[in-house]
Amino acid sequence: MEIEEYSDEELLERGREAVKLEQWPRATDLLEAYVGRFTARGDIVPASGLASYALCLGHGRQLRRGLDLGKKAQNADPRNPHVYWCLAQIHLLAKSRKEAIDTIERGLRASPDNFLLLRMRKRLGVRQPPPIPFLDRRNALNVSLGRLIYKLKGNAAVLALGLV
Secondary structure (H helix, E strand, O other): OOHHOHHHHHHHHHHHHHHOOHHHHHHHHHHHHHHHHHHHHOOOOOOOHHHHHHHHHHOOOOOOHHHHHHHHHHOOOOHHHHHHHHHHHHHHOOOOOOHHHHHHHHHHHHHOHHHHHHHEEEEEOOOOOOOOOOOOOOOOOHHHHHHHHHHHOOOOOHHHHHOO
């Protein structure tokens, strides 16, 4: 079947299937047609579809445009966890781990039990708070204590000192 023969829902569904299979050129073609139809009619593109398209653009090395569309989708539907997941993926493609983690945290505030966001946060890891919270994270004392705690982590000495 040709792309023109698909309904809007079929385009979105097949585009998302291609995203899951990481078939980025196919996903981009399908989702570009999906977004193009809404734009041609003068309708607002659903945020979820726009976020998926933005992710495809990010994988196609159009990171700036992908980020812009992802943020637009986030503003349009701030409670949709799929939008946050796509935007976090784009931030990772742009080599911005901190922005990705911040996006995941915002998404988890909107949807605390979303499996994709929880799995992504676990995969990326979360920094431990600094040992001395009122000092800056980069303070020499915090850095030294943090390294010491990391080395001792799991030992009885850490538990005895009460540092964890």
